[in-house]
Amino acid sequence: MPTIDRAACEAMDRDDPLAPARVRFHLPDGVIYLDGNSLGALPRATPERLARLVTREWGDDLITGWNKHGWVELPRRLGAKIAPLVGAQADEVLVCDSTSLNVFKLLSAALSANPQRRLILSDSGNFPTDLYMAQGLAALLGRDHRLELVPPEGVMERLAEDVAVVMLTEVDYRTGRRHDMAAINERARSHGVLTLWDLAHSAGAMPVELDRTGADFAVGCGYKYLNGGPGAPAFLFVARHWQDRAQQPLFGWFGHARPFDFDTSYAPRDGIDRFQVGTPPVISMAALECGLDTFAGIDLQQVRAKSLALGDLMIRLVEQQCAGFGLSLASPPAGAARGSQVSYAHGHGYAVMQALIARGVIGDFRAPDLLRFGFTPLYLRFADIWDAVAVLRTVLMQEEWRRPEFHQRAAVT
Amino acid sequence: MPTIDRAACEAMDRDDPLAPARVRFHLPDGVIYLDGNSLGALPRATPERLARLVTREWGDDLITGWNKHGWVELPRRLGAKIAPLVGAQADEVLVCDSTSLNVFKLLSAALSANPQRRLILSDSGNFPTDLYMAQGLAALLGRDHRLELVPPEGVMERLAEDVAVVMLTEVDYRTGRRHDMAAINERARSHGVLTLWDLAHSAGAMPVELDRTGADFAVGCGYKYLNGGPGAPAFLFVARHWQDRAQQPLFGWFGHARPFDFDTSYAPRDGIDRFQVGTPPVISMAALECGLDTFAGIDLQQVRAKSLALGDLMIRLVEQQCAGFGLSLASPPAGAARGSQVSYAHGHGYAVMQALIARGVIGDFRAPDLLRFGFTPLYLRFADIWDAVAVLRTVLMQEEWRRPEFHQRAAVT
Numbered sequence: 001m002p003t004i005d006r007a008a009c010e011a012m013d014r015d016d017p018l019a020p021a022r023v024r025f026h027l028p029d030g031v032i033y034l035d036g037n038s039l040g041a042l043p044r045a046t047p048e049r050l051a052r053l054v055t056r057e058w059g060d061d062l063i064t065g066w067n068k069h070g071w072v073e074l075p076r077r078l079g080a081k082i083a084p085l086v087g088a089q090a091d092e093v094l095v096c097d098s099t100s101l102n103v104f105k106l107l108s109a110a111l112s113a114n115p116q117r118r119l120i121l122s123d124s125g126n127f128p129t130d131l132y133m134a135q136g137l138a139a140l141l142g143r144d145h146r147l148e149l150v151p152p153e154g155v156m157e158r159l160a161e162d163v164a165v166v167m168l169t170e171v172d173y174r175t176g177r178r179h180d181m182a183a184i185n186e187r188a189r190s191h192g193v194l195t196l197w198d199l200a201h202s203a204g205a206m207p208v209e210l211d212r213t214g215a216d217f218a219v220g221c222g223y224k225y226l227n228g229g230p231g232a233p234a235f236l237f238v239a240r241h242w243q244d245r246a247q248q249p250l251f252g253w254f255g256h257a258r259p260f261d262f263d264t265s266y267a268p269r270d271g272i273d274r275f276q277v278g279t280p281p282v283i284s285m286a287a288l289e290c291g292l293d294t295f296a297g298i299d300l301q302q303v304r305a306k307s308l309a310l311g312d313l314m315i316r317l318v319e320q321q322c323a324g325f326g327l328s329l330a331s332p333p334a335g336a337a338r339g340s341q342v343s344y345a346h347g348h349g350y351a352v353m354q355a356l357i358a359r360g361v362i363g364d365f366r367a368p369d370l371l372r373f374g375f376t377p378l379y380l381r382f383a384d385i386w387d388a389v390a391v392l393r394t395v396l397m398q399e400e401w402r403r404p405e406f407h408q409r410a411a412v413t
Numbered sequence: 414m415p416t417i418d419r420a421a422c423e424a425m426d427r428d429d430p431l432a433p434a435r436v437r438f439h440l441p442d443g444v445i446y447l448d449g450n451s452l453g454a455l456p457r458a459t460p461e462r463l464a465r466l467v468t469r470e471w472g473d474d475l476i477t478g479w480n481k482h483g484w485v486e487l488p489r490r491l492g493a494k495i496a497p498l499v500g501a502q503a504d505e506v507l508v509c510d511s512t513s514l515n516v517f518k519l520l521s522a523a524l525s526a527n528p529q530r531r532l533i534l535s536d537s538g539n540f541p542t543d544l545y546m547a548q549g550l551a552a553l554l555g556r557d558h559r560l561e562l563v564p565p566e567g568v569m570e571r572l573a574e575d576v577a578v579v580m581l582t583e584v585d586y587r588t589g590r591r592h593d594m595a596a597i598n599e600r601a602r603s604h605g606v607l608t609l610w611d612l613a614h615s616a617g618a619m620p621v622e623l624d625r626t627g628a629d630f631a632v633g634c635g636y637k638y639l640n641g642g643p644g645a646p647a648f649l650f651v652a653r654h655w656q657d658r659a660q661q662p663l664f665g666w667f668g669h670a671r672p673f674d675f676d677t678s679y680a681p682r683d684g685i686d687r688f689q690v691g692t693p694p695v696i697s698m699a700a701l702e703c704g705l706d707t708f709a710g711i712d713l714q715q716v717r718a719k720s721l722a723l724g725d726l727m728i729r730l731v732e733q734q735c736a737g738f739g740l741s742l743a744s745p746p747a748g749a750a751r752g753s754q755v756s757y758a759h760g761h762g763y764a765v766m767q768a769l770i771a772r773g774v775i776g777d778f779r780a781p782d783l784l785r786f787g788f789t790p791l792y793l794r795f796a797d798i799w800d801a802v803a804v805l806r807t808v809l810m811q812e813e814w815r816r817p818e819f820h821q822r823a824a825v826t
Contacts, residue, residue: 026472035476042472050463054700058642059439059455062775063448071643098691100665101514108553124677129666129691132679136664140521140553149677174675223692229471230484230695251549252513253542262587262780264537264562266545278511278542279636282643284697287467362475367675 003320004386009313012382017302021378024294025227032384032391034363037173037201037341037374040227046290053286065282074285075254075276081292082226082235085300086199086218087209092237094272095222095285099200099234101250102219103133103167105275106236109246110165110194110217111137111145117164118145121193123152125172130198134167152177159187165194165217170208171201171339174366176311176331178339182213189214200224203235205307205340205376207300210237217242225340225376227291233284236275243271252277294378306377308335310385311342314373317389318344325396330370341374354406355395361388416733417799422726425795430715434791437707438640445801447776450586450614450754450787453640459703466699478695487698488667488689494705495639495648498713499612499631500622505650507685508635508698512613512647514663515632516546516580518688519649522659523578523607523630524550524558530577531557534606536565538585543611547580565590572600578607578630583621584614584752587779589724589744591752595626602627613637616648618720618753618790620713623650630655638753638789640704646697649688656684665690707791719790721748723798727755727786730802738809743783754787767819768808774801 026042057069079093138145197218204225222232251266254276268274330343353365363373439455470482492506551558610631617638635645664679667689681687743756766778776786
């Protein structure tokens with residue numbers, strides 16, 4: 001294979017149909033940001049939108065803002081903007097609460113919709129908070145409900161008549177390994193197993209086809225590829241045919257059929273709205289809407305193609321520039337089996353990542369030993385990958401990561 | 414009683430020790446805002462704080478903001494700022510999620526801490542979402558758990574050995590009637606009943622003494638008297654001795670003892686932090702912190718005294734100016750039995766309120782017939798009450814509220 005130089009990467013940028021989207025974001029000078037899968041970058045529109053929301057809509061219009069500015073519609077309006085990103089109908093997606101809480105709601109709903117079964121199946125690669133929520137629900141129910149974990153490659157085989165719901169994150173947060181959603185949905189359906197997908201590392205990074213593949217339930221994150229800001233509200237998906245049949249137990253007033261009648265008894269709203277709970281967080285929602293609007297006019301097939309091209313480039317450049325430094329590819333080499341990230345194991349992964357960050361290449365570390373590099377096709381350039389690998393080579397060659405300050409663990413990386 | 418004129422109200426404003434706090438808020442011209450008990454006004458500091466958070470902390474520092482700017486500490490830092498407002502220790506209060514969700518967590522915790530009992534007691538004046546959450550929890554548990562409602566005046570008598578937890582809103586959202594928290598806590602304790610207080614209409618409007626009166630659990634709202642903005646995060650209180658003994662079922666990664674170890678099994682953090690669930694909503698939290706900072710240096714005894722004086726003034730002025738127009742006082746006349754609002758029943762309450770709002774006097778309407786006027790001592794003036802009652806008199810005299818446009822119901826009032 002011929003050596004790739006920076007000029008070749010620049011040529012890829014010139015040919016990139018998504019290159020114009022980069023100006024939709026604020027990207028600090030001197031930083032190559034490979035962590036949009038942890039916290040997306042700031043859309044340029046967000047500061048002005050929040051200023052207007054806060055000073056005009058809240059400050060001047062006060063309580064009347066709920067109607068005058070459509071705050072009450074935000075959960076549905078934002079859901080409708082997410083729907084095309086995940087292959088759903090506008091009335092199947094709602095923005096609300098956190099991913100964790102939405103897992104709780106939808107796991108409960110799935111169990112209510114499959115009442116003869118008690119078992120929640122997941123895999124050991126799932127993001128821990130999803131597993132914790134399942135454990136908390138099972139403990140609360142206390143009627144033989146339990147969570148069973150299998151290795152990711154064992155999921156298909158374990159789908160059987162005793163499983164009520166299989167809960168999986170499509171793209172593994174550590175390695176980027178991608179489940180075959182269509183195949184799992186099909187097999188699950190044939191065994192009467194409901195499906196709950198966590199799209200935290202999918203939505204906005206690649207096309208998702210919830211409806212076409214027959215997914216039952218899904219959740220996703222607002223602050224990664226959707227660029228909603230730190231701790232942005234999450235979303236949930238409920239296939240139409242379950243909306244009025246599956247019960248979620250968090251009966252809040254925003255899920256009530258007539259919240260402003262102030263009845264003392266709960267009566268659920270029709271459709272997806274019964275999955276709302278409390279008052280929507282308007283300020284955070286407005287920020288998330290700016291993130292969603294960065295996808296205006298974007299072709300998700302192009303997003304996926306660029307995402308894989310960025311990953312393939314990284315893998316090739318690391319082979320070319322960093323061989324012999326103890327890096328071991330932890331992600332599937334084949335694009336079809338991979339999400340929008342590439343991870344490497346390294347014996348001093350934490351310290352290496354700290355050294356990279358100190359030099360402006362921001363990825364992140366995931367225990368026990370993974371360097372994780374995420375690719376956000378809307379704002380990353382191919383030349384950024386070249387530059388990032390050059391810095392990685394420098395860090396590894398100079399053994400900069402052996403300096404003691406790079407071994408101090410921070411609370412969140 | 415001598416007639417009160419505007420000059421007398423202006424004199425009260427000159428003597429008001431809280432008058433200087435008004436400049437901490439943005440208050441639109443031409444508006445008298447008597448709805449801070451639904452959505453608090455905008456603190457002047459909020460727009461600049463949000464701009465800095467978004468552009469500098471998120472935009473420039475990206476993922477490193479979690480540590481560099483202490484985002485991860487926000488739930489505890491804001492909880493510590495609320496603690497003195499509700500008579501709690503700094504490590505007993507946490508800001509997180511919505512009031513509804515916090516009710517679910519703490520009701521579950523209370524039931525886990527009182528495992529021989531099944532009954533949740535509340536009153537018919539409680540805010541509906543609290544009741545709905547209890548109904549949802551009882552339905553989910555499905556083991557003879559149930560919610561029983563009694564009239565507010567019947568709560569004391571109903572506290573008995575079969576009740577697991579009594580859940581009450583201290584101040585009734587419609588009438589402003591105030592429960593005697595100390596007396597209820599004492600009687601509950603003597604019967605082995607745990608207490609869960611909703612402080613939505615108390616926190617920030619009057620001193621609350623959770624610890625001194627022996628409350629077990631409490632929740633409260635961030636967007637009313639705490640001025641956190643529309644849909645601001647809520648708070649919860651767990652008395653120290655329950656923190657490690659009561660179990661809440663929403664096992665999220667922010668409640669895990671070592672979230673960045675990414676274990677597949679849940680292990681709760683020590684203390685109040687186990688009541689966290691998902692990733693904190695940083696932008697909304699930053700706005701709420703500005704709301705909490707409006708209480709810096711404020712004496713809550715002065716807040717309570719002014720709140721009652723504003724209510725007493727309203728009651729006297731309505732008697733003086735609006736007699737014979739069909740208004741009937743729905744709030745306790747005696748200040749000690751009242752929160753920070755005054756409500757009137759009127760046969761055309763909805764239309765009268767719409768006519769008031771059209772003239773710049775913003776209160777709100779609560780079904781079936783209540784005009785609700787809330788008093789926020791930090792930014793309301795006694796002269797505002799005089800002016801509001803003058804407008805109320807004009808509306809009632811001119812029968813302006815009979816115009817058809819004031820009878821159109823909006824979704825949120």
